[in-house]
């Protein structure tokens with residue numbers, strides 16, 4: 001971004017051709033065709049900076065963290081904790097003590113379920129989610145409900161794939177102990193009005209967890225501006241490594257929470273009579289973490305900050321608009337999820353062709369999309385489809401790739417005689 005643009009607060013334009021060179025995996029051919037990778041919602045590819053950060057860690061300074069007096073351990077600890085600061089700035093959290101490293105979104109949500117919600121939940125209490133949640137924001141709550149007699153309540157969504165805000169306001173009740181809702185839907189692409197939802201929940205004293213797995217790669221996220229109490233995401237969708245994720249939590253809430261797992265590194269002192277837990281975030285990071293992975297997540301955050309999330313958001317919006325226009329023009333193709341406010345995802349079905357067949361035929365043409373229920377079976381049921389094919393975009397995708405996708409879908413139509 002030029003300084004002038006930065007001063008004016010305008011997003012710079014992405015030099016996508018240049019950025020693509022940062023991602024070594026993209027330059028290959030698949031089945032003899034140039035790879036068109038449109039499965040970013042499932043997981044994004046990694047830039048050289050991320051691969052190199054992990055490699056450097058293992059080659060140059062790797063050792064276990066936090067307890068070592070020797071040089072390698074201290075260097076690893078410094079880098080690991082530096083990543084915490086990077087994530088803090090990335091989310092605009094008030095303190096790096098509010099950043100807990102986990103295995104991913106799934107573990108972050110389970111952590112909140114066990115350490116925050118479980119001890120506060122009584123029979124008849126309610127947990128509120130939306131009808132567009134990923135299974136990882138449904139099943140942990142069902143497990144808690146089974147155990148405690150609490151009830152999972154579901155906010156309905158409209159045909160376009162938007163949260164029904166009137167129903168939402170009515171469902172926020174006396175017994176609601178948590179609102180846990182997806183920021184951006186992986187199955188529909190909808191960007192939910194989470195700031196407003198948080199405002200309404202807080203007005204009734206209800207804490208809010210946001211599943212940000214599909215939001216952080218596509219837009220700047222400011223947890224303080226949103227007012228979120230907890231925010232969960234995975235590194236692997238953010239151009240970072242697998243096996244690492246983040247739980248942001250307001251410090252006072254984290255401080256009042258019991259540990260999620262017991263073990264090394266989460267204690268102040270241990271005796272058989274009484275163990276004193278460490279303060280957050282260490283309290284929630286039992287055992288040896290994914291040290292190199294966390295450091296590489298820090299590199300991913302650095303990379304994205306340099307490219308600029310505003311610029312990425314603006315670019316991907318143009319790409320989404322273009323793809324939506326082109327796909328909508330294909331006879332017999334129906335887009336599932338048509339909310340006005342969407343990010344980077346087009347789910348679709350076609351007359352006469354099962355999504356799995358679409359996925360397989362697109363693959364033959366070098367185009368990687370996902371076909372299935374996207375770990376959101378209730379969404380499929382809501383739209384009465386068994387599955388969808390899903391193209392999901394990242395910062396390195398181009399209009400030309402959308403054209404390849406459209407041509408490949410046209411071939412599917414020909415084959416299925418649609």
Ligand code: PMP
Pocket residue numbers: 041042103104105106107134136137182184185186211213214234375
């Ligand atoms: N929530 C959403 C919206 C997702 O898209 C995903 C991943 N598909 C998850 C949660 C779970 O993420 P992970 O498997 O990395 O824990």
